[in-house]
Amino acid sequence: MKLITAIIKPHQVEVVRAALEEFGISGLTVSEARGYGRQKGHSEVYRGAEYTVDFVPKARIEVLVEDGEDYRIVDAIVAAARTGRIGDGKVWVTSVDEVVRVRTGERGEAAV
Amino acid sequence: MKLITAIIKPHQVEVVRAALEEFGISGLTVSEARGYGRQKGHSEVYRGAEYTVDFVPKARIEVLVEDGEDYRIVDAIVAAARTGRIGDGKVWVTSVDEVVRVRTGERGEAAV
Amino acid sequence: MKLITAIIKPHQVEVVRAALEEFGISGLTVSEARGYGRQKGHSEVYRGAEYTVDFVPKARIEVLVEDGEDYRIVDAIVAAARTGRIGDGKVWVTSVDEVVRVRTGERGEAAV
Amino acid sequence: METALDTGTTAWMLISASLVLLMTPALSLFYGGMVRTKSVLNMMMMSFGALGVVGVIYVLWGYSMSYGSTDILGVFASPFDHFALHGLLADAGGEWVINSLGYPEAVNVAFQATFAIITVALISGAIADRARFGTWLVFSALWVTLAYFPLAHMVWGGGLLSADGPIAKIATPIDFAGGTVVHINAGMAGLVLALIVGTRVGFGKVAMRPHNLPLVMLGAGLLWFGWFGFNAGSALAADGNAGLAWINTLVATSAGILGWLVTERIRSGHATSLGAASGIVAGLVAVTPAAGSISPLGAILLGLVAGGLCAVAVEWKFRLGYDDSLDVVGVHLVAGLWGTIAIGFLATGSGLFYGHGGAQLLAQVLAAAIALAFTAVITTVIGLALKYTMGWRISEEDERLGIDQIAHAESAYDISGTSGLIVGASDPSMIPVAPTPAGHPTLATTTAISTAANSTAADTPADPTREESRA
Amino acid sequence: METALDTGTTAWMLISASLVLLMTPALSLFYGGMVRTKSVLNMMMMSFGALGVVGVIYVLWGYSMSYGSTDILGVFASPFDHFALHGLLADAGGEWVINSLGYPEAVNVAFQATFAIITVALISGAIADRARFGTWLVFSALWVTLAYFPLAHMVWGGGLLSADGPIAKIATPIDFAGGTVVHINAGMAGLVLALIVGTRVGFGKVAMRPHNLPLVMLGAGLLWFGWFGFNAGSALAADGNAGLAWINTLVATSAGILGWLVTERIRSGHATSLGAASGIVAGLVAVTPAAGSISPLGAILLGLVAGGLCAVAVEWKFRLGYDDSLDVVGVHLVAGLWGTIAIGFLATGSGLFYGHGGAQLLAQVLAAAIALAFTAVITTVIGLALKYTMGWRISEEDERLGIDQIAHAESAYDISGTSGLIVGASDPSMIPVAPTPAGHPTLATTTAISTAANSTAADTPADPTREESRA
Amino acid sequence: METALDTGTTAWMLISASLVLLMTPALSLFYGGMVRTKSVLNMMMMSFGALGVVGVIYVLWGYSMSYGSTDILGVFASPFDHFALHGLLADAGGEWVINSLGYPEAVNVAFQATFAIITVALISGAIADRARFGTWLVFSALWVTLAYFPLAHMVWGGGLLSADGPIAKIATPIDFAGGTVVHINAGMAGLVLALIVGTRVGFGKVAMRPHNLPLVMLGAGLLWFGWFGFNAGSALAADGNAGLAWINTLVATSAGILGWLVTERIRSGHATSLGAASGIVAGLVAVTPAAGSISPLGAILLGLVAGGLCAVAVEWKFRLGYDDSLDVVGVHLVAGLWGTIAIGFLATGSGLFYGHGGAQLLAQVLAAAIALAFTAVITTVIGLALKYTMGWRISEEDERLGIDQIAHAESAYDISGTSGLIVGASDPSMIPVAPTPAGHPTLATTTAISTAANSTAADTPADPTREESRA
Ligand SMILES: Nc1ncnc2c1ncn2[C@@H]1O[C@H](COP(=O)(O)OP(=O)(O)O)[C@@H](O)[C@H]1O
Ligand SMILES: Nc1ncnc2c1ncn2[C@@H]1O[C@H](COP(=O)(O)OP(=O)(O)O)[C@@H](O)[C@H]1O
């Protein structure tokens, strides 16, 4: 079992979800994050004091997939999330020892 | 060292925390997430425009545990988080190379 | 490739970011979390009903680093995040199978 | 009806009516901020529903039942005397009807209507988070008709509790601006409904803290502002009595803040903002019946005690187990009773403390008791009737999910972490439903937005498939 | 000018002016809550910008163009008659000028000014999220001068649509408080601008749900409160007619809530809080022209229909494809037309339903049609002129990011998950820019705060490097 | 005292008092939105605390010290003349006391009380996020007594700076509605307190951006609304002068918006919403002393300059290092001085620009200087006395954590990411304390809710174990 984590632009979440659906992946978890990287933030001004906000909003997607599936799915995510501009984000894969579906107690690939 | 990650229904966090306390696990980290899966979302209507909100609120729990402990603790989390209805969530386990407690610099099992 | 995850006090994020910058690490992802541990929470009172809020706000930092780099960087993070008071948090390291930069499709160390 | 128009009085009554009208939206903020995020819209909608239902009813038969000329047993007046304000606005010759106080009767209708609306809205705090919206609307219509109009008639319309009623033989009960009619009435109704509707899921077990305290404080501030119309407007004139009522409405409220804060500081170690907001309302409620007949010093005492008393009274529900969610009893009933009875001591012209004997006190106690009993009976009947017909409660599962989603199909807030961007131009969590030929709805996930008219009943609260599999 | 001062009328007009002034901030809440988090500030700023620009202009030439003595073709009056209120406040002898209704002309200017401001602000809802702020300010100045002042002159200033105009030969068109001048005017301008400015990125494809519904309801509550000044104040007296207008402003609005809620309950299965807030505005708009000439029963009917009609009309934009973002057309134009025309049926003194024939109805239709046409032409000219000079739209990329950041360099909220601590004493996401010797700005990341005067133009909206590499 | 009651004037003064009372809650929103999430409740509580303390005090000895008959050195009047309003409300015969302007003296007390409250509340902005709540309450009581009542007496009560004072030999200083008494007074006190209390942890180093700008704009809108009562009400009549003051309060404020926005657009490239809200207040403050004596054109000029000046002045604190957190100095002191002095140029009846020579200007400068010096001395004495007795600051650690939690044991918001469900029926982060026999408190984690009276002092701010181990 693999866990794919993707840090992407928030606007792309819906595109990625739709792309995954085509792969038959109909489960995923999203959360909010803020990223720091090459992409510049923006400035804000309040009563003459100016701040640079360096962290930009990102979405964090986690998808559990079967072993062997991960490369194709990473490619699908990368393709769907890409806008070609700086700040498109990162995708990474880690190995998972065990997965359980809470409702049924099913384990392993059946649990995803 | 193992890291157990659980995506569960928000209402169950307190139950899980209490269950872990019985195992002597008195540290954990929670964050907000939104899940997409078999569980249906809901519809919202604004001035005649109807939307389906497909992502449902979930809580994400992370617990670091000693090697060998993980199976029992996964079982405890699964038991505590279960409501028996679709959307109860997933629990997974990954291996951790190293853990450090920031305050003391302790490493490994002492750090948890 | 390694993934370093740090759960730290929110006030220390900026210090950690600056410390990492000195290591030439100019990318990271932060999200909000709430931690339960030795550090006590606080009480709140609403119209005579008193509650104990046991989860304290934490920040969750994720940094992808090259293999071999991880120990030095963990040390840097720990040093930067430390205030010496209970609740300073945990840092842990997991192995990553693959990393992709979404914008370019670059993989592995080039992607970080 | 031959009095000349006094434009100054008219101006004051027009603005007072406007101020009291504002109190209902203000109450919706005060209440709305106190519930959890998942039910703020429903909480506010109970006030806005009362604005819709009672506004229309008041003009149709409310004024007539309260102040019509055909008195029925001293309990109410005929709804047909002035149905739809017949004969009240202009006389046969087309001239505006001016009442004996020098302002148009139309303006009086305006002023009185706003009291009926806010009284109904006040009750809603007792049954937060769990009541079917349709049942609430029907309750509003029934209760205002069967409990509010009669009590207004009894106290202010020449009925049983007025100067023309039997208690007046002891002393005329004083209710300047609504201690009995508004606060005891709503407070008691809240208690009855809380008991009939039952406790929220998790009451006394899980945390139910206010989700937005600045909203609560905004509501309290606007309530105070509007209450100057409520109390000083109840002088029904722009004169010294209005001035006195204004000052008392200031200082009793200031003292209410101090009373509550000191009490909770002593008992729990903290002076809270919710306490300050609550102290404002406690002081305002207590001074309502008394504003025109006590001195500013009396008002300070009245407010201090009101703040302290209510700060303690809001804890009772946890001990006794009734879920009066937002303390309609602990604040409105308790402070309403206190203010009504305190008049017996503090009224400068008839109170015990000013050496006038106990007659006024007795009259106040009797009036309060009759109001209590009357409302308790009426509300019980209406409450139980609705329980066994429409039903009061949404399902436990729906209550857990949050009544806003279930009853109103809305989320109150969509404010992302910091910048609002994560639920931005293409919100990950919100996929518009496909547009479909009218009558052929579908839930297919596409990129266009359907207009609601195309949707099916499948999305209504009772939808049994909501937790079912999509697969 | 020799009338004696009536302090009661003056008091009522002073407070009415204050109430109407409040409506523009209230509108900014109503509109602001309806947009997405990333553009709430810009939405509010369009109202505050109108407050700035129109407030000044009204005093300079607005009153004069509306009510000056030199009529020009029945369309407007000379801006020079009373430029900067010359001669209006005090007469040659230094005495305050009192108008024939018994209140100072200064107070009349105050009251009228507030109408001009809110009318301009109303339009902004049609072009939410995407318009350049500078262009909006210039539009405000031009439109109020070329569209609002003339229409106010035509209807209220003795012009074409007044009792002195040609239509009055059929029947004098009735516009008590601004059905044509305010709502048809703003609604039509909104439609034209929505078409000229074009649809938002993702319109009809991605979800654009309100980010803060309690804010919308607060706005609606304050609008209703202020509207009592708008309508009952338009009696220009504290009298029975003001009382009637007040009551109608209550019941038509209550009925508007019910009308909208019932309609959407039937069509989509839910009664929403946005529906209640919208029903309030629909009812208020519809009763605006009619408040002084219909009965309370008529007002109930008027409001019910207005609520139902607008609940349907807000869906048209999705079918027809114009992005009238916050339904200026669906609410203000539709209810404004309905209210204006319904007078032909419901006016107790001249309406069809009261057996007075169709003259009033015809006059109303003609007045509405002329107002529509006039505004459409003027707004098209101004809108297109600005499109090809200053430009209306921010860039697509900026729109996606959020106009607040781009146009105003601010974020509306910084409310972290639960406790606000994560963006606390040392906010991780916000690194102050280094202080620099004046004139030598830098973006180096250090720990001190720069004053904005030191910053460069590099941070302005047009900054081409914003998505560029830091490395 | 034999004047007849003028109901129109009375109506206007009653509503003006209500409007000014509303300004303090409005200020709490304006200020509350500007601080960080973790201290919004404390910020608002400083205003609500002033409402509690000053409301009571004003009635007890405030009015008497300001307007009592026994003048003491031209600096204040005896607190015993009318202690608790003795003799002010009704005369010996029980008749309401009507003042020479035709309205009840009670209404005058009401109106004046609201000014004292808001002036104290204004100061709190200078010491946001860090002051002990108890010290603030005591400061409020002392400062209003020793600084506000005397200055009100000096300027408006026949004292040193009035028409009866020595400066009047040059020219009578003009302070229509409180340029010296309210704004210079509060602004200078803010500066002194900011210096005595010291800078916030991280001042000038870490980001301290407003957490809720719509709240700030709501506050600004309500302040403007209330300010019509403040300024036009200060005519103490419903007449042409009130009308002029109203218009000037409109246009100076509109111009204040424009002045601020243009200035910041030029200096930093952006026109911000905080700038618009601030420009409103700057314009309002500047026109306060001048509203009744300048022309609308003069008011436009006054407001434009006020907006521009304050937009620059708010930056001084970063350069000079005093932490006037919400710019009480930069806005109230600067605009208050500007407005007071500008009268010397702009007053149509006595200003330099109208050819009347420099006497008025000199009088204005002298009055401003005396007010400044007086307040500086008094505030320094009170501020230092409190510093060395009760202490002003919460601990640095508590300030970092957030004063709301520490001082009020509350969190302002509990609005989860999108739907509010994650802190829903069973909030993961909030475990109710166990109920315990009274007097035997425990912190054991169970499922019932304790009433606060059972809790121990162990949870108070000074709790030394808060960061200690639970194990
Ligand atoms: N080393 C890293 N570890 C974790 N997250 C990273 C790292 N580098 C970048 N990121 C995440 O990826 C996002 C995009 O990175 P950025 O450098 O801005 O653009 P790009 O990936 O297009 O070069 C960042 O906002 C951050 O959230
Ligand atoms: N493949 C997956 N990867 C990551 N998270 C998943 C995956 N599938 C489901 N989830 C998470 O688990 C939650 C529950 O899954 P769901 O399919 O709705 O119900 P169940 O687990 O009971 O079958 C989802 O809301 C989502 O957060």
Ligand SMILES: Nc1ncnc2c1ncn2[C@@H]1O[C@H](COP(=O)(O)OP(=O)(O)O)[C@@H](O)[C@H]1O
């Ligand atoms: N076993 C664990 N698994 C995951 N996170 C933990 C664990 N123990 C502690 N944490 C996280 O670390 C934070 C600090 O832990 P705590 O026990 O309070 O202090 P310290 O690390 O200084 O001993 C907690 O708030 C929680 O977020």
